[in-house]
Amino acid sequence: MTRTENLSIGLGFDVHPLVHGRSLILGGIEIPFDRGLDGHSDGDALLHAVIDALASAADLPDIGEMFPGDDENLDRSSVEMAHEVARRLAVNGTKILSVDAIVIAQVPRISPYRQQLRESVAACFDVDPGRVNVKGKTFDHLGPIGREEGIECRVVVLVQKRAAS
Ligand code: CDP
Ligand code: ZN
Secondary structure, X not given: OOOOOOEEEEEXXXXXXXXXXXXXXXXXXXXXXXXXXXXXXXXXXXXXXXXXXXXXXXXXXXXXXXXXXXXXXXXXXXXHHHHHHHHHHHHOOOEEEEEEEEEEOOOOOXXXXXXXXXXXXXXXXXOOHHHEEEEEEOOOOOHHHHOOOEEEEEEEEEEEOOOOO
16 A cells, blocks of 8 residues: 555534633633633634544544433533544544644734643644644734634544555
8 A cells, every 4th residue: 555545534613602610611721811712612713623624534423413412412522522532533544644723813813822732732632743743823903803702723633544445
């Protein structure tokens, strides 16, 4: 098998509202801020977008199918969901080659946490931090993200699937 065989890309997206009274959890870490992301789980839009991108690339059910919005998943840690997805990828022989993510947030600033975020996301999916990148971007004050009503994440991944025997 050559290195370029069985490659598959996946695209993930997620958005959650910013609300008072919640901690801001992104990529499995807490970022100091006066608001946090609302949601059925901990609202970690970054991990959710990575999970969806990986699930797509690896032909797994999407995040809502794997972790339905029922009581069992209420306030469930997204890190736990990420570990479960990493386990499923390992079982079906899919290797994560690259993860690239954009956190689109008018506030707070993501730059100071880039290294911490890449290390945390990498640990969640059991990959080398060198295979993960995370950067921040505003929406230039346009639309709901620009009005600080939420945070959006976009993620692309590259995986290598097990060769068909
Ligand atoms: O300057 P331009 O409008 O193209 O971009 P921006 O959205 O203002 O972001 C400029 C830079 O700020 C980004 O390239 C990031 O380095 C940083 N940034 C950040 O760290 N965290 C955010 N939530 C938004 C932007
Ligand atoms: Zn989500």
